[in-house]
Amino acid sequence: MILNYKNTPLFFSAKGIGNPLVLLHGFLESSKIWDPFVEELSQKKQVITIDLPGHGLSGNLDNVHSMELMADAVRHTLLHLNIDKASFVGHSMGGYVCLAFYEKFPTMTKGLVLLNSTPEADSDEKRKNRERSISIIKRNKKAFVSMAISNLLSQENNIKFQVEVENLKNEALKFSEKGIIAALKGMKIRTDRKEVLARINPPKTIIAGEQDYVLDYQQIQQVAINCNTKFISFPDGHLSYIENKKDLTNFMHLID
Secondary structure, eight states: EEEEETTTEEEEEOOOOSSSSEEEEOOTTTTTGGGGHHHHHHHTEEEEEEETTTTTTOOOOSSEEEEOHHHHHHHHHHTTTTOOOEEEEEEEEHHHHHHHHHHHHHEEEEEEESSSOOOOOOHHHHHHHHHHHEEEHHHHHHHHHHHHHHHSOHHHHHHHHHHHHHHHHHHHTOOOOOHHHHHHHHHHOOOOOOOHHOOSOOOOOEEEEETTTSSOOHHHHHHHTTOEEEEEESOOOOOHHTHHHHHHHHHHTOOO
């Protein structure tokens, strides 16, 4: 369905009844990444998926899509559905949005899962990489999308999941240059939220891939320890919803 949010389309889907579970996608992704999970999970839960601003079928709200701005869009969707409390799973950038959501609307959060994500802010090097990415997009969006998505998996898994990776790329190529850049700028300026994660009382989990090229596995494991957060390890890379689909499905069944 499409909501009108600040005169901008905001796409979401909601299926099933029961405890609400909100699934938030990452950068260069859309709510479609959750399609393989929705049918099964919605047998016992209400599963809500949302295209974050500038992604999927949702429009652009601003030149910078901060994590707080995206969190506001998520809240608008939940209020439309008369949901006052939900559990959240956020992949990569979606995890950043989950933490921003909790910080702004703590009473609406029943539980939180960071999937291939981190509460840490960008390092100086990563901020510079965001700027380089913006320059590349302005010159050749197609080349950037192909490179960025391929770099999320090992060469072996790029071959093993070739169909899924090509689908991701084709979907991302539909996003506007403005929307992609707005997300990069938003991620670049996001604040460090380790203290936010540490003080979360609801159940909280970090799921990390041992072969993740985006996040340092040892570092994120230490963050989980320091923030008193449950830590789950998967054997592959940054796209656990593709690479470790069965294990992730089993875990999400356990979310209350």
